[in-house]
Amino acid sequence: MTPVLGAIQGTVLWGGFRVWQRNRDAFLRSWRGEVGGLAVEPFVMLVALGFGLGSYVQDVDGVSYARYLTPGIVASYAMWHSTFDSTFGAYLRMETHHVYEAMLFTPLAPEDIVMGEVLWSATRGALSSAFVLLVAAIFGLIESPLAVLALPAAFLIGLMFAAIAMILTSTATTIGALTNFYTLFILPMFWVGGVFFPLDRLPEVVQRASWALPLAPAVALVRGLMTGDLTWWMLAWTGELMAFGLVSLYAACYFMRRRLIQ
């Protein structure tokens, strides 16, 4: 083994890649059961909300409701799917299936495991967003070629939410504790995060709170890319997502080591 290869293999990113490969293999083994839902769900959602509900709703900021809604769905799908994998999926792998235990008997460390889980959850998130984008393209709801950048954005959004979710998973004592994360954090953001209507319709206090939470900047970033209305704010939002992600990743690694190495 060359020194360079050895140095690369010693990093947390490489360890994370090994864990990512394991999750990819497990996913590819059962993808037939999941891919149907991934394709049908955004289709139904866009038809029901975009065209059904949208036909009663006036244009939002000068665009049809379906066009307004789509970027929000792209961003929130990355959130839902990555969060789900890093909460229930990860908890199952850790507690029920002893997957982490087996990994710890190899050169992998808790930090490698967290990194791999987060990378994989982000991949799942980006994959679900890709299906939404595909359905949106079929309906002619995409205005700008920059929309392809919504995919890496979805990956970043997934990475951040997965890192936040792993803090919870690494400290949860029962699988039931994970549901609070959805009712208290994910769902409220979903309703007032700028997915369904512009934030400026909300009271000032709620607006401020919403911008401080991670979904609003995520939605705004994707909306900018899909409509092609670029602003400097998009850099700030990207920075906010990265900051949330890095701090959470660091915390998740700390709690995971405390949980696994006793």
Next chain:
Amino acid sequence: MVIQARNLTKRYRGLLAVNSISFAIRQGECFGFLGPNGAGKTSTIRMITCTSPLSDGELWVDGHDVRKNQKAIKSVLGVVSQADSLDPGLNVTQNLLSYGRYFNLPSQVARRRVGEALDLFHLGDKADQGIEKLSGGMRRRLLIARALLHHPRVLVLDEPTSGLDPQSRLLVWEKLSHLKDQGITILLTTHYMEEASYLCDRLLVLDAGEILVEGKPEDLVQQHVGSQVTEVRVSREEKGRIMASLAGVGVNLEDRGDSIVVYQKEGLGVLDDLDLGHNRLTSRPANLEDVFLRLTGRGLRGE
């Protein structure tokens, strides 16, 4: 010395699981940790495998300090843990391949070794099956095959045959004994005395976090029990009288409820003088189980 421990101690929130034990395991030997539940076997294994930090003392594995070079240590150990940690998300072949990747084996090497391992452990026709299709014995064999894929210097097994049927157990013993012949160092915990005498070159008996004895199985039997064990079945009324007369002869004995066990260094002579009736005597060679029960007593653990 492949593994060396000095005053190794483990505390979990006030509970003293391992109390300042010292031992050394040589290259190429099969070393056993024996002890009842809660003796500290698994805690010691977890410290050796770098999955539990030491509370006190020193521990070196393959020349590395466990407090410092954990990645280096983990890459020379093959571990079969007590819990079945096969990956249910993956099939048999993938379980092995993913492990090869965790150890950074090049993929061609890993593929070749996986093929060899499946043949060696009689799992060839299960290669593409999900692990839920495997029997208990197959699962254990796959766990061992997985732990060997990166050619570890030390194979660590935490109760490798618990819960297996006699056929599967024999097969596992046979494989472990072949591995020993090939020169791999084996460290195992068990509470099957037969397993310990069959496989271990040396062993130590742990109880309540401390080492009771250490040595070769046959020496331990000789030292602590003798060569022959005679069990005398007695009724409650007779027991006092017979115990007294046996004690008078000066033999080692143990009260096991409805029987008295007599340990002897030489033949059966002393018992012939007692009027016991031969139908109530059973004689057999002494074994490790006698040592174990003598040293750790009959009380149930963890209850």
